[in-house]
Amino acid sequence: MTTATAPVTGALTAPHRLRWLLRLHRPALYVWTAAVVVLTAALLWLGGPLTDAAVHAWRQYDVCRTGATCVYDQDAILRYKDVYQYTTWAVLALPFLVAAWAGAALTGREVESGTAHLAWTQGVSPARWLAAKLAAPAAVAAAGTAVLVALHRWAWLADHGGIDTAKSWSSFETYYANGPLPVALALAGLAAGALAGLATGRALAALAWGMSATLALWGAVHLAAPRLYPAVTRTAGLDHDGPVGSGIVLDSGIVTADGRHLPDPFCGSSAYSTCQALYERIDAVGFFSVYHPRSHYWPLQLLATAPVLAAAALLALAAFVLLRRRTQGKAATA
Template sequence: MTATLTAPETTAAGRASRGPHGLTWMVLRLHRTALVFWGLALTGAVAVLVWMVTIGDEARRGDAACVTPARDGYLGCAALGRLTVDDVYAGWTESVTAALAYAGLLVAAWAGAALVGRELESGTARLAWTQSVTPARWLAAKLAVPAALIVVGAGVVMPLLRWARRAGGPDLAGAWYYPDVFVATGPTAVAYPLAGLALGALAGLLLRRAVPAGGVGFAVALFLHYVLERLREDLWPKVTRTGTGSLEVHRSALVADRHTWTEDGVRHLRVTYHPESHFWPLQYVETGVLLALAAAATLTAFAVLRRRTP
């Protein structure tokens, strides 16, 4: 009799210990199409970036100066014109950079439409809530699983992209302050998708319909990109230099303003700019803004869910 009573308790305890793992597996299985797409995209991006590193030296040679006829170590212009590796390198760099920079838009649309909106619209979420899964735990799993995949994916691709860009040089890879380059080559590459995930999930909870929630999530994430791009120069104090006659700053600097005036017959100049060394301070501030927004959206999502469920 004792053995009969003890066995069910042990079994129930075993089931309880497997609960979180089971919920995680349920999220992965339910969204396996998105998981497959994520895996293929990550694998493809890694393969392309490693290949770009291998052609970096040749791409730089294709972007070099030329003379006709060839002399003094310079390639002849006719021979250089037949080299296309620099265009190939630049094109792939631009494509991978743009894809990583705007990944947050796709994440926001998917989170709003498929991750939350579709399940609320179809009733799948309420079915899960009747299976000993609380609404708060359901939402936590919905956010935690894709967030972990985002961190892993962007955390792998971003440093590889920086490596590939160094292999080809800034003339082919683009300046550090170009909008897509800036977003894709620092911690913002992780922060934008995380913010998109939280905003998309919030849209899904508010609208409870897949298509409208996906559209709103995408639109809000796009607006976020636009606003921060417009405000980026002001996220960290600029450097100001003044002089007379002529005044030049390093070619890698992001020039925000140039002002020229004449006083007592002397030409004065003032240049306000961000040197390349400001890349990381600007990255950290923008990342902090994005993570704060993601946290606020996540807390709001839990509050909305708590109000709308028993």
């Protein structure tokens, strides 16, 4: 009769533990490496040949708008748009991929199968086991995500204003894919998945909870961060077509004579008689807009990233505390 044994990781040196972890999670490492390589190639293609072709096509289109008889490369414009969308959302999906793997494979599957408990009885403490589990994946996830975020920002800047339909800095997907938040979310997803795996002891449940926690954290930061930094308030006369000021808009509408802020009726300029009558009826004197201009980009990014990194640290700490309580309880009853 033979007994399955787990590696005595506590007796191994750091390089041996790293090799053991890489061997244990080799399929996940292959998938992650393939994703990073494919996205890197796609972003280099986007910021190089695709951007050049799209800029050239837009120049052709601008000539056509003057009335000259000509053709332009519409396919190049559409190809740029499609690849930009696919790569942007792929970068934003990376933290959820990390969270799913951390919950399903990193801790959930090993607790469910009993492999973790077997390792704890063969020379490695639970805390050391979890630390070894988190350290290398954290470095790999952070490094891969950071490279792709940097390439995405480079590809987005490559058009130099030559693509009329290029996404603005404040569009939801571009705003997040161009900054450090995906890196912080990847680390938070790793910690959330690991905690979920330890808490549920089920791979599938941990996968769902890890991804849900990452999504909830992102949603909370998205709602809170723009309101933690002072926004710009800009007013305009009723002769404009509506509120002015571009960026991340928090509020906009109509200003009345007594200073009240009302929702924008989306009528347009007071030059139109119907709009003028409407504005007189509600005693409107102008438009207002509360927004963050482009100069606020990095303060907002840092305000969003810092609490996510703090949440990642707290989630990791919670995983260690939970593991300690559960293993101490089992040791006491043994």
